[in-house]
Amino acid sequence: MQRFADRTALVTGAASGIGQATAQRLAAEGARLALADVNEEGLATTRRACEAHGADVATSLVDVSDESAVSEWVTASAASSGIDLVCNVAGILQFEDFRSTTLADFERIIGVNLTGTFLVCREAMPHLLEREGNIVNITSTAALAGHPWTSSYSASKGGVLALTLTLAVEFGKLGVRTNAVAPGSIETPIQGAFKIPEGGDPKLIHRIMPLDRMRGPEHIAAAVAYLGSDDAAHVNGEVLRVDGGTLA
Template identity: 40%
Template sequence: MTRLAESVALVTGASSGIGNAIASTFGREGANVVLADVRRDPKLTEEESVFDRLDATDAEYTFVETDVTDEGQVENAVDTAVSEFGGLDVLVNNAGIYYQAPAEEAPMDDYDAIMDVNVRGVFLCSKHALPHLRARKGKIVNLASIYGLVGGGQSAAYCASKGAVANLTRQMALDYAEDEVNVNALAPGIIETAQNAEWRETDPVLLEDWQRRTPWPRFGTPEDVANAALFLASDESDFVTGTILSVDGGWTAQ
């Protein structure tokens, strides 16, 4: 399967969870993948390494240690894609963090960190990738969240950040439509990742609430999100831009 044959994709937060699945799927589909993350190893030791998954498909890839809040490191990641593989066709802004607290209790350090990674990171990566994407009529796939579309319990800062990602997606889609650069976002629901593993394992009340609010009879997997990202990164989505695609088992349909 080569839906991304010969394309070059930069995936942030590529070592773990959804980013790992997206990078692996893109490599399987023929893309040359630039893995950008603050760490090489996945957050959970039982998670298969993205490097092993890419090696299994004989994909071409390179890793760049990248803090998406640091403009110099972001520039370096983009430059690496261009120097290693000759250009850039797809940017996936996946890197993100989450701290849970209602507004009155949220430490400002947590708020600042969430906004830095989840919003500034998307902005910086897009800013530096866009000149190359314009040259090749490329694609941006941002990771928003259901909590960027509807409220989420005790998640004020996170909701603010993902709402910003959703509307930044819409605006960039308008700004670059004439250049034929597609800009879309995914809004995952409850996806079984390292980020929420502890809550799923130790908080039965929260788990029951998530199950009640997800009409589909299971939670999502990183591969569910990766398959949606693949569509948005491929030629099949050429007339799709400014869209926030929910991958949530029906959560936001209620």
């Protein structure tokens, strides 16, 4: 399948896990790529993997919570080859008892996960409108049901979900679709953040455990590629849960 031949995709969080797998999947399907992350070494690894598929790849060190850095990256990417698809994947996770969550923790997580998604969508929208492109945001099962000890993260992902639905109705008639994928139980480095805070009730763990087992980030990449492609031309404002049935 070459669903992204002659199309340019922007992917944030492309240095690791789901972002890296998404970049590779889009490269395998013919996309030109503009990849962003704060991890230079990981970006270089992803670039090499995408180039092995013959893809034209640009990488940029961008903190998605930094408005001017995002604006510069999106503007430069659009000037170079236009924008057909935006995948907002960058994210951070922290486990903490709600009572000891500091304002700085909360703002840091909202800053990357929600503000970052907002900034990239806002900067890219005029370019997406020119080409009837589309957006795929990564939310989480944490936005769909209570996950203990992740109040900042869950709130940020709930915001990403609401932002997705808003953009879907605001821009759907103008030709730009916006959808989300809600992963759960995907084996990536972010899982290293897991811990039960001191005094946390271990009985709550079942709410965040896989139904059967963890699976790799390529399963999310496949869902992103579907939503970002013309196969999903009639899909707008959808949240595709890819979690092995954990929330079924």
